[in-house]
Structure formats: C-alpha cells, structure tokens
Amino acid sequence: MTERRKLVAEGIGTFWLVLGGCGTAVIAGPSAGQVGIALAFGLSVLTIAYVLGPISGAHLNPAVTIGGVIAGRFPARDAGPYIIAQLIGAIAAALLLFLILHAQVGTTDLGTFASNGYGARSPAGYSLGAALLTEIVLTAMFVLVVLGVTDPRATAGGSVAAPLAIGLALTVVHLISIPVTNTSVNPARSTSQALFAGGPALVQLWLFWVAPLLGAGAGGWIYARLFRPTVEPAVAVEPTTIGPGEPLPRPA
Numbered sequence: 001m002t003e004r005r006k007l008v009a010e011g012i013g014t015f016w017l018v019l020g021g022c023g024t025a026v027i028a029g030p031s032a033g034q035v036g037i038a039l040a041f042g043l044s045v046l047t048i049a050y051v052l053g054p055i056s057g058a059h060l061n062p063a064v065t066i067g068g069v070i071a072g073r074f075p076a077r078d079a080g081p082y083i084i085a086q087l088i089g090a091i092a093a094a095l096l097l098f099l100i101l102h103a104q105v106g107t108t109d110l111g112t113f114a115s116n117g118y119g120a121r122s123p124a125g126y127s128l129g130a131a132l133l134t135e136i137v138l139t140a141m142f143v144l145v146v147l148g149v150t151d152p153r154a155t156a157g158g159s160v161a162a163p164l165a166i167g168l169a170l171t172v173v174h175l176i177s178i179p180v181t182n183t184s185v186n187p188a189r190s191t192s193q194a195l196f197a198g199g200p201a202l203v204q205l206w207l208f209w210v211a212p213l214l215g216a217g218a219g220g221w222i223y224a225r226l227f228r229p230t231v232e233p234a235v236a237v238e239p240t241t242i243g244p245g246e247p248l249p250r251p252a
Contacts, residue, residue, distance in 0.1 A: 027100070
C-alpha cells in the first residue's frame, strides 16, 4: 500500500503546479504573456520538487508516473493511488481559481480557463493531428528528462540539479506548445481545467489523456534502453522510484 504521506505530497505538489501555472494564465495572462506563463509552470515544478522530491518523488503528473512504471523505476501497484492524488490536487487548485475569478466583481465569463484544445480551441488554430503529435513528442521528451536527471548515474549534481533541469525542461515544453494546444503534457492539469471550462473542453479532453500517456510510454521505453546497465548485477535489486532524493540501488 502506498504510504499516505506520499499521496498527500503528490496532491499538494500538483495543487501548486496548477495554481502556479494555470493561475498565471487565467489571472495574469495578458500581462505575463506566453513566456511568463511558461516560466510559471517551470518555476512551480522547480520549487515544489525541492520540497517534495524526497517524499514522493514529486511526479505531479500521471504521465511521469506511467513513464516511471514503463521504465521500471516505479511500482505499478502504486500508480493508481498516485494518479488519483494528482487529480485531487489539480482539481482543488482549479476550484480555488474558479472561486477567485467569481469573487472578482463583474467576472462571469471564465473564457477557456487555461484549458487545452485543438482546432478552433487551439490558441493558433492547430489541427487535431498537430496537437496529437506535439503532445506525444513533448511528453516523451519531458518524461525522458525527468527519468534521466533523477537517475544518480546521469549527473554528479544529484538531487540538487534534478529539480532545476525538470523545471527548465517544462518551461521549454510550454514555450514550444502553448500556441499549439495551450500545453498539456499532464492529464491531471488538463482534467482540472476542463471540468470548469466545460463544453468543448470536456469533449476534447480525451486527447490530453491519450497523447501524454502515449508519450510517457515512449519516454519510459527509451529511458529503459538508454540507461539499462551494460552488465547485469549478480543479484536482482528493486527498481528506484522517481525522485531527486532517491538513492541508486546497489546489489546485496
């Protein structure tokens, strides 16, 4: 059974990610611009990963969790509870943003509420095919960065460098894809905003589960082959879980 404190950490971390990133988009979007929104998402992950990485691994994203399972870095039995915790945290943040906007005098139209979309709902009118390809590839690369930089064999910086690399990677992902889909690469973030945006956002939500999970599978598969030891240990060991604070396992 997954420890309760890990699930609480995932919920809090995903709450902060959605509040920081989507909150910047819906409250300060015109002044922040696309670069500011991209930085808000990246900085949200960077800051909370330092705090929660040693506790839960700071996945904050069902795609990262599934990528870890595919790569052999996270136990499949814990994936469901992690994803549920992430969804709860994301929805709680979206609810808070909803309440803030409705508390503002004269605010009745939520607009897109930082939800994701393609076609007419794409910020720059990108098609379903373009959105699907963008989300798959960028999620795969993001998951690959997360898995690689949290592997102690990959960097001498270890837990100090990992959140920085992850936050910067997420910033780059947003700089590329905000015009295409408003950037998902995270089904929990997409679900929370779509629930409040409603209508077309919910109709198109399927893509922002399917594409990130396909990308997560690809990223996990690539990682497992790039980082697989060339010499297998004589004694089998349990896989590491994802997280800046996790040690590299050693044979008994």
